[in-house]
Amino acid sequence: MGIRIIKTAAAVIAAIYLAHLLGLHTPNAAGLLAILGVDVTKKRGLQTSFQRLIASCIGLFVAILLFWLLGFEIWVIGLFILLLYPILSRYQLKEGIVTSSVVMFHIFNEQRYSLDLIANEISLLLVGLGAATLINIVYMPKADKQLSDMRIRLEICFSHIFSEIANHLRDNGHVWSGSELLEAHQLVQEALVTARRSQENTLLQEDALWMVYFYMRKQHLDSIDRMLEYVAQVYQTLPHGELLASVFDELSEDVKVEYYTGRSEGKLRLLQDEFRQMPLPVTRVEFEVRAALLQLAVELDAFLAVAKREKKQKAAAH
Numbered sequence: 001m002g003i004r005i006i007k008t009a010a011a012v013i014a015a016i017y018l019a020h021l022l023g024l025h026t027p028n029a030a031g032l033l034a035i036l037g038v039d040v041t042k043k044r045g046l047q048t049s050f051q052r053l054i055a056s057c058i059g060l061f062v063a064i065l066l067f068w069l070l071g072f073e074i075w076v077i078g079l080f081i082l083l084l085y086p087i088l089s090r091y092q093l094k095e096g097i098v099t100s101s102v103v104m105f106h107i108f109n110e111q112r113y114s115l116d117l118i119a120n121e122i123s124l125l126l127v128g129l130g131a132a133t134l135i136n137i138v139y140m141p142k143a144d145k146q147l148s149d150m151r152i153r154l155e156i157c158f159s160h161i162f163s164e165i166a167n168h169l170r171d172n173g174h175v176w177s178g179s180e181l182l183e184a185h186q187l188v189q190e191a192l193v194t195a196r197r198s199q200e201n202t203l204l205q206e207d208a209l210w211m212v213y214f215y216m217r218k219q220h221l222d223s224i225d226r227m228l229e230y231v232a233q234v235y236q237t238l239p240h241g242e243l244l245a246s247v248f249d250e251l252s253e254d255v256k257v258e259y260y261t262g263r264s265e266g267k268l269r270l271l272q273d274e275f276r277q278m279p280l281p282v283t284r285v286e287f288e289v290r291a292a293l294l295q296l297a298v299e300l301d302a303f304l305a306v307a308k309r310e311k312k313q314k315a316a317a318h
Helices: 005-022 030-039 042-070 072-089 094-109 116-140 142-168 179-200 209-231 239-254 263-279 284-310
Strands: none
Touching: 005 030, 005 116, 030 042, 030 116, 030 209, 042 072, 042 094, 042 116, 072 094, 072 142, 094 116, 142 179, 142 209, 142 239, 179 209, 209 284, 239 263, 239 284
16 A cells, blocks of 8 residues: 555545534535645645645636526536636646636535635635645655665666676677666666655755766766767777776776775776877777777766766765
């Protein structure tokens, strides 16, 4: 049983009991409004409840005006829909389409309009939507554990990808299925959605740490995709590739560390200096492979620059 179902049941019970306590007419309608008011995040719950309240009040007065002018006829309901729904959509109040319709049908069923009926409908709205909003705010499950698990799984994928790149640079005949790359793409997309939902559940203080982290990993994943294009062009094993493989070995461990160690960057800098002192290629094949390795090193440098900018520095970990 999902937490949203439990919250909905609690909101319905609270709304109906409160409506009975206040002596409202058709108190069960407050339960229906509560069902519509429960949402997936605190911020979205507040926003949609406000939209539904405003839209329903507009719908209430439009319904009264139409029934007063044209009578309580079934075809007037169709006219109500034709007039109100486009207005609500235009002014970003479409979340209130259903609740405004509920209010309209209450008026139609009563076959009358009066101040006490208007007060009753507005009270039902406040009780039903208010109960749902309160339940939303009081309890919303935290996603930190889920996001932490996603982070660990993603870092394991990255580590395996870098190890596979190193294996290919040492032996261009090495075959890899690429399953970790597919898993990493899926994890990043799911994690960004979860992190955004978690952020929307923080009302008073923005907590964007998870969003920042997984957006960094999305940038890293785009960089890895480009790296693999260059790795695919390394169809001959060269000493340059074997040296670069050692950097990826280092990175396969660094990627799982919370802070930025700088080890991979330092090793890459030494390697780039060493590349400059090596003799120029003597064959076309060597030229093409070394060009791909050079581009791979440049992309790796960009990858590390993102990590250096976004990750904690080593001193912050003490």
